[in-house]
Amino acid sequence: MDKTLIVTNDFPPRPGGIQAFLHNIALRLDPQQVVVYASTWKRGREGAEATARFDAEQPFRVVRDRTTMLLPTPRVTRRATELLRAHGCTAVWFGAAAPLGLMAPALRAAGARRLVATTHGHEAAWAQLPASRGLLRRIGQSTDTLTYLGEYTRSRIAAAIGPEAAARMVQLTPGVDEKSFHPDSGGAEVRARLGLADRPVVVCVSRLVPRKGQDTLIQAMPRILAEVPDAVLLIVGGGPYAKELHRLAETTGVADSVRFTGAVPWEELPAHYGAGDVFAMPCRTRRGGLDVEGLGIVYLEASATGLPVVAGDSGGAPDAVLEGETGWVVPGGSAEQAAERIVALLQDPELRRRMGERGRAWVEQRWRWDLLAERLEGLLHSS
Incomplete structure (x- = not known):
């Protein structure tokens, strides 16, 4: 050869x-x-x-x-x-x-x-x-x-x-390595370690940079908490936007409902996905189209883990979501629409299960x- x-x-x-x-x-x-x-x-x-x-x-x-x-x-x-x-x-x-x-x-x-x-x-x-x-x-x-x-x-x-x-x-x-990212990846242990065992968890796994939309999720938390008072946002990853995000959580008044893990070793990422009930990353295009999401593999890793996803509409991110089947795409930067979709998922266990199962099957078939x-x-x- x-x-x-x-x-x-x-x-x-x-x-x-x-x-x-x-x-x-x-x-x-x-x-x-x-x-x-x-x-x-x-x-x-x-x-x-x-x-x-x-x-x-x-x-x-x-x-x-x-x-x-x-x-x-x-x-x-x-x-x-x-x-x-x-x-x-x-x-x-x-x-x-x-x-x-x-x-x-x-x-x-x-x-x-x-x-x-x-x-x-x-x-x-x-x-x-x-x-x-x-x-x-x-x-x-x-x-x-x-x-x-x-x-x-x-x-x-x-x-x-x-x-x-x-x-x-x-x-x-x-x-996606479907053998590493799967529904039994160890999420319960992560939830227990972080004191989140009985709380609805919205998880975002990504580098902390403005394009990814962690700030939009923090801005969405007051709306989410109004409907799901014990919800928590779990932000997994490190990056240059970390200080701004911590400050935003404080000024928005939701710091008690936002957890930052910092950078996590690759081998621990599947368990951190599994710690969530919903995966969300409402990414947005910046700098006149020069800063754009190419695909968004994190959505597929979340799907492989059995989670429904809420994605942003930047670049190729929608290609990693079957709209209405594995999750939803929202306008990047829209805290209101991100909150609406996240609340709908947190309040409907059967919808989460159905979207998670469809996402897992799609990854096995295509990715x-x-x-x-x-x-x-x-x-x-x-x-």
Whole structure:
């Protein structure tokens, strides 16, 4: 079988959704046929030790560049072509099309027969700006396939890269580890530890940044508490917006009904999803469309855990919800509409059960990692 070189900045132990996306698919490829060329997570002894431990545990070869951010410079391009030749790789997967896909012509000249570049939310932003739009067009024209998350990102990227390259776009989404995220993931233990055993819990699992909408949930809490007085909002995750969110909970007068866990290790995330009765993340688009949700894998992880979801309408987030079946989509930033849907779910156990079961079944049918890895294999090794 042909070997694949994965070129990426987005790889663990660097945390994040794109990192988990790439790692989960890489783990499902033949480890003897994969080489990863990645940036260094962070400099310093602690970062180096964490990276070394992680790399040693992988079933495939991981080569780290000395820089914390790979860019398509002559040096990085030369290193990538050296790895391609040294390991006999004939396929390349760019973990993020922009900007690494600009190395595609050099790698093709070095012997790559198939070049696949994956797009996320930021490529849709590139498509809106004149300078980066031209670079994105070059990437589309020099690779064999650009993958996309959903119709929102596809339509914007397709308009930038031209009809010939757009015709070669193929959907490739993140998936869900349905064996880790499931209804019996340990939520009862988390609830007990946090003193929430008998309270209705709205859980939000995400990085704490303005786009995700944790502030909207806090602003919705007075309305929710008016109908469900013992409800609690459980905010799981860390990030730069943490101080503002704590302050907002105080000024809104709901601090006693909002719990912040801070960052949680990945292996504990399924149990934290399971601690909720409803999952909500009313994400919104910001900065004139430059800060947008690419898909929202958290909604699918919640569905796999058996929770109904309330999502925002930013970007591709609605693609992760079957409207009225696995949950609802509300306008991002609307505390009133988020509260209305959350209250409806908290007050109706049968509705929660039905939506949770439908969400779990949908994940098993459509969003499993093994199905997505097979799709990528086909793209990398098709003639």
